[in-house]
Amino acid sequence: GDSVTQMEGPVTLSEEAFLTINCTYTATGYPSLFWYVQYPGEGLQLLLKATKADDKGSNKGFEATYRKETTSFHLEKGSVQVSDSAVYFCALGREKLTFGTGTRLTIIP
Amino acid sequence: DTEVTQTPKHLVMGMTNKKSLKCEQHMGHRAMYWYKQKAKKPPELMFVYSYEKLSINESVPSRFSPECPNSSLLNLHLHALQPEDSALYLCATGHIDEQFFGPGTRLTVL
Numbered sequence: 001g002d003s004v005t006q007m008e009g010p011v012t013l014s015e016e017a018f019l020t021i022n023c024t025y026t027a028t029g030y031p032s033l034f035w036y037v038q039y040p041g042e043g044l045q046l047l048l049k050a051t052k053a054d055d056k057g058s059n060k061g062f063e064a065t066y067r068k069e070t071t072s073f074h075l076e077k078g079s080v081q082v083s084d085s086a087v088y089f090c091a092l093g094r095e096k097l098t099f100g101t102g103t104r105l106t107i108i109p
Numbered sequence: 110d111t112e113v114t115q116t117p118k119h120l121v122m123g124m125t126n127k128k129s130l131k132c133e134q135h136m137g138h139r140a141m142y143w144y145k146q147k148a149k150k151p152p153e154l155m156f157v158y159s160y161e162k163l164s165i166n167e168s169v170p171s172r173f174s175p176e177c178p179n180s181s182l183l184n185l186h187l188h189a190l191q192p193e194d195s196a197l198y199l200c201a202t203g204h205i206d207e208q209f210f211g212p213g214t215r216l217t218v219l
Contacts (some may be wrong), residue, residue: 032206043113043199043210044152051206089151093205096165099151 002027006090006100013080013107021075021103023064023090032093033057033066033073038102039086047075047088082107112136113211115200121217124190130214132183132200140164141183142201142208143175152199158183190218 007022025033032051036044048057050066050073057064062077073090085107090100113134122128134141140159144152157165158177172194174186183200195218200211 041212043201043212044208045210046207049206095205096154096157097152097205097208102149102151104149 002031002092002094002098004090004092004098004100007103009087009102010104010106013105015082015107015109016079017107019075019077019080019084019105021088021090021105023073023075023100025071025073025090025092027071027092027094029094030068033064034091034093034097035062035064035073035075036089036091036099037086038089044089080105080107082109113200113202113209115198115211115214117214118212119215119217121219122187122190123219124192126190127186127188129187130185130198130200130216132185132211133181134183134200134202134209134211135181136202136209138202138204138209139180140202140204141177143183143185144199144201144210146197146199146213148196156185187216190216192218194218 003026034049035047037047038044048059050057053068055066064075087102089102092098116131143155146152155169156175161177176184197213199213201208203209
């Protein structure tokens with residue numbers, strides 16, 4: 001069945017550091033791929049998505065590229081801010097969303 | 110502004126109580142979802158309603174009973190819950206390419 005493997009957390013970075021959160025998936029066919037973010041005490045928000053191979057999703061300075069050859073969808077940001085502290089979930093979508101385990105990110109000033 | 114609202118924000122109930130969680134959306138989507146999220150875990154899909162009909166039930170125990178009275182409302186009726194059912198219950202609407210989540214109801218079962 002479909003599955004998503006996500007980088008273990010927690011991740012702690014200094015403000016303005018470069019961020020990478022790894023995500024790989026196992027699926028047949030061509031599912032859509034997503035990054036969702038959950039701020040403390042809130043529900044999930046869609047951060048970005050890609051619906052086919054080689055698509056790049058981007059939002060709020062975050063980017064991820066759908067790489068079919070490596071079955072990956074790594075999240076990157078060039079310069080993180082304290083306000084980016086949250087839990088990030090990689091997900092795969094077909095009939096339903098399949099989530100990774102989540103990566104807790106803490107940015108220190 | 111959140112376009113998916115959930116009430117109550119917090120709920121504490123005993124194992125013999127009956128309570129309901131409510132979700133409302135005015136985004137015009139015809140699919141609505143219930144998820145359960147335990148601490149430090151990803152959301153787990155419980156139910157999906159499509160056009161007000163139950164389309165997916167992920168083998169959820171019968172002590173959870175969903176209801177979709179109309180295209181804007183989704184309820185989750187709770188009865189005889191166990192302490193291990195304590196979690197954040199999230200409602201969502203949308204479609205597979207984009208789901209919009211409510212803020213959740215944090216449920217504690219004593």
